[in-house]
Ligand code: C2E
């Protein structure tokens with residue numbers, strides 16, 4: 094409603110001001126038109142008078158009476174001519190300049206319309222007749238009047254001027270009325286002189302008020318314009334030292350009076366119409382705004398996520414159609430939102446939950462401190478499947494694994510994190526139960542899977558973490574992933590997380606700071622694990638494996654601190670300490686009559702140290718131990734990092750007769766042929782191939798072929814990770830040179846090893862128990 098009033102008011106104002114501007118313009122235009130009208134009227138009269146004077150001058154009859162000197166006949170003839178153009182003045186002048194005829198038409202008063210003989214009859218004409226007077230559109234005062242007067246010469250024969258005849262019109266009321274009528278402006282003539290005595294000689298509007306006449310005077314005399322009046326004036330000529338001006342004017346109030354009346358009418362109309370239109374507007378608005386308000390309320394509802402109320406508004410068909418559209422839109426939003434929400438929490442390929450879903454579901458479990466195990470599951474050789482069989486098959490495999498995993502009732506949640514990685518959550522921390530569930534899962538997944546003509550045996554690697562409160566999903570996932578990476582690295586099917594396998598555990602930071610002093614303060618200790626010569630059935634070697642006997646934490650396994658030492662530049666110090674201790678122990682044993690060569694592990698960091706070879710050889714020389722006393726075990730990875738330098742260093746050592754062994758063979762990427770380039774004597778088959786040798790056919794194939802190839806290349810083979818007699822026998826039968834593993838002995842300290850050796854029957858009988866020192 095306010096809007097309606099505002100619209101009315103604004104439109105009124107706009108029209109009002111537009112019109113006002115137009116009016117101003119129109120007033121301006123009116124003046125220009127007035128000027129044109131005046132000029133044409135005034136000039137026309139001059140032209141008319143002179144044209145007529147010329148015609149009359151040529152009139153033969155007039156010429157005759159002019160020459161005859163018959164005054165009366167002449168005046169009659171003159172008057173006849175005068176009458177033809179209704180001139181106010183007719184004058185004839187003879188050659189000598191004497192006025193021989195002057196007729197005046199009385200314009201006003203009692204004698205109106207009468208023709209009289211003028212006062213100058215018989216006198217000399219006041220002006221010199223000829224070109225000068227005529228050319229200047231002369232003004233001719235006579236009696237009370239001023240005339241426009243035009244002469245033409247009367248000639249006899251060729252160019253013999255015998256006199257003049259002229260006609261004139263009064264500049265007066267007749268002219269002012271005609272101009273006023275044509276222009277709509279007040280028109281008048283004014284005589285003014287230097288002494289300011291102005292005289293209005295005619296005015297269309299009757300009397301001038303004093304203020305008006307003041308304004309006019311200021312304008313005409315000094316050109317002062319007035320706000321109140323539209324003014325125009327023209328100087329016509331001088332008469333006896335006074336100036337004759339024509340003027341036209343209009344007061345603005347007069348000009349605008351009529352239009353203001355119109356505006357008033359319009360305003361009245363608006364005031365009258367307003368209540369009526371307000372009423373109509375209200376009625377219409379009720380029909381439109383009410384349903385719209387309802388729709389707005391509904392839209393707000395929808396914005397808040399309420400999608401279930403049906404939209405109902407008004408009864409008009411349009412409104413109902415709109416409401417229907419609204420309801421449909423609401424449904425569309427709902428279904429789209431559901432879809433988006435689903436996509437945000439689910440994996441599009443398998444429709445399993447994703448990491449968001451895992452976080453969402455487990456949040457409550459963490460809050461309730463629920464016992465929880467997370468299994469991070471990796472499908473083995475997925476890259477191979479994708480690479481050789483294509484991604485379509487890869488996707489099918491993932492879908493199948495997802496299907497089989499979801500079939501388990503005792504799994505609480507299955508999610509797919511990415512690619513070939515799944516996470517299974519079980520509300521259970523009983524290790525035995527989890528292990529048995531994992532065994533079932535593996536059995537289920539390993540069941541043959543056929544797609545088109547392809548038959549696949551899928552296998553899983555699983556990393557498990559158990560919740561220990563306080564904990565959270567991120568921690569638990571990280572631990573499961575650490576376990577999974579560990580399992581992959583060590584070719585295990587399952588690995589349960591524990592701190593020892595976690596190089597990134599919280600304790601790591603502390604260990605970093607403590608390691609350096611630990612080496613200096615002899616907190617490290619060497620354990621020894623026997624390497625059995627399988628053909629001799631005697632232990633000829635031991636492997637030195639370092640441990641950290643931490644004052645607070647107890648025994649820390651090397652897998653925990655070796656990576657730290659590698660990263661923190663402590664490896665040189667550590668290896669030097671190990672070599673030194675091992676050789677000292679060698680000498681100890683020799684002194685006791687125990688002949689054991691010692692294998693020491695070295696890492697990639699050691700090979701980067703240019704002084705490493707020197708140190709090893711010098712230490713051997715200084716300790717006066719034979720070169721056979723020491724074997725160095727190097728992982729494939731350590732060589733791969735910088736093969737050129739590694740080969741150079743190892744060659745130096747080899748030249749001096751040091752025995753070199755490739756550790757963890759089979760876990761890296763090098764082929765045996767590549768390894769042949771290395772100056773090594775021995776391969777240590779990684780324990781992951783040996784541990785399950787008796788139950789894993791693949792492992793048997795790998796180990797058997799490795800043995801054969803290594804022997805062909807002239808390398809000895811050590812099998813580590815022997816955990817049972819069967820494996821030991823199997824390896825012995827196939828000509829494996831040495832065996833190492835828990836079945837023989839776990840790594841133990843030197844003293845324990847001495848005892849074990851004595852009891853085991855693997856001790857080599859020596860003829861000479863004292864080392865020859867020379
Ligand atoms: P590695 O060189 O492969 O050492 C063999 C590891 O396998 C030892 O673990 C040993 O306890 C374990 N092992 C031996 N037989 C069996 C078996 O029958 N079954 C099973 N399950 N395991 C067996 P450890 O002592 O924890 O050493 C772990 C790794 O730490 C070593 O693996 C080696 O890479 C590194 N390491 C140990 N001491 C040193 C060292 O002085 N210097 C360097 N650079 N690395 C070392």
Ligand code: CA
Pocket residue numbers: 636694726756
């Ligand atoms: Ca080793």
Ligand code: CA
Pocket residue numbers: 756757777779780813
């Ligand atoms: Ca090894």
